[in-house]
Amino acid sequence: MFGDYSLTDLSSIFVMQGFAGLILFSVYTLMALGLAIIFGQMGVINMAHGEFMILGAYVTYLCSGFFQTHLPALFPAYFFVAMALAFVASGALGMLVEWALIRHLYKRPLDTLLATWGLSLILQQTYRTVFGAREVGVELPSWLIGSVQVTDSIEIPINGMFVMAITTLITLGVALLMYRSRFGAQVRAVVQNRPMAGAVGIDTEKVDRLTFGLGCGIAGIAGSAFTMVGSTGPTSGQLYIVDTFLIVVFGGAASLLGTIASAFSISQTQSTLEFFLSGSTAKVITLLAVVGILMLRPQGLFTLKVRR
């Protein structure tokens, strides 16, 4: 499959596809972070995670429209506002869902799977009713459009770099929150031993609610970033949920670093192979590789080594 290209062509292809992969990596990382936090915290597999992401995308879309018509002067900066609002909207909806639905199902993992799947269908239909079935795109401010010409054959899009920068910041933020703050220590204590965490004085229900909100809020930011690389429709989120799961499992649950490494390797494989093969063949090869590696390392890429 490489035969038709010269060596310089090939290297350019790898760099540019690698970069396209990095944008995908960013969206995946943000999605997987949220999912991994929620799964690690309460063992809930949130099938509606993609819809929380799409909520963030729609919020960004609404923001872009609002700024265009009412505050054109501030339009160049609207994306930051949109991301903050996407975080708040998805986070708030997440906390509401946790309070109304999830907390009643904590001891029934299969039921949460079904319940969140049902929730995802409800949200999809809500989006369809409110925003219409047609996919929408956002208007990007001019400073995010265009690309940087690195060499004759390599171009790097600006919005891609922006998305990556945002992802890096959020990942660092989450890492700091989890490993340097009081809240993070409480979350980790609950993850390790829920009854004991309660018995040292941690309000585990409050921690659950906040964590669920945080995970969904990060999905909202992922949705914001997603608007730059794809168009937003009621069912766009669904396409991402399976891949995101794969990343969480592949990375090893409860390992931030593992999640990142796994998002990176899966998105890069996917993106590079897609150029040379069809999209579905690329997916098959990626999945096969993941299945093979998981058979050899069922615990995922990264695990903690401690006495239990």
Place this chain on the structure above:
Amino acid sequence: MLQTIPSPSPVPPMPFVQAGPPMLAIRDLHAAYGQSEVLHGLDIAVAPGEIVAVMGRNGMGKTTLMKTLMGIVPVKSGSIAVDGAEIGALKSHQRVAKGLAYVPQGRMIFSAMTVQENIETGLTVTNERRVPGDLYEMFPVLLEMKGRRSGNLSGGQQQQLAIARALASRPKVLLLDEPTEGIQPSIIREMGRTLKKIRDARGLSIVVSEQVLSFALDVADRVLVIENGHIVHESLRADIDEAKVARFLSV
């Protein structure tokens, strides 16, 4: 002071035990796992500053008693009061805020977290930001190891960590469930000294469940024997009939 039903002969006051209402008062406590009742109406009162050992063989309800006091196993009926405040219906973390602290069987430290982070989880209800210096004074080995992942500590060190974590919430009543399990004899003796030191320094009440009679006799002011969810024997350390208690513990 303590009353079991049927009440034994009047208990002479211990020199260190203050008069007044009990710090921990358990009345007619029933607890069950689903339909199978494990505790059949316990009455225990622990005075401020008193150390009580609850002894009994495996499966007699010691751990269930501890878990019921902490709200991990639900109370079926009866009441639990700490310093006069009823806590039987509260969640675990609310009980900690009311003054209970728990060192569980098997220690249950958060093994993936550092020593310092483990102690800090105990600060949640006090709103303190930093680990109080007196905790590290009491357990200097924890200060040395504060940055280590606590799962890599030895059993004795983990036990000290579990106690420090419990003390961080500034409890009025400290519960320890089989603290000597899996710990070497020389360290067991030291732990007995530490517990008494904690009691003297902080004036808190301690309830410790035990199978090792020598340890119980070393630390406790009073010994209770629990069998099939009933208190079947109690005596002050001063006038304990060792042979009789030993018979309850033999398998």
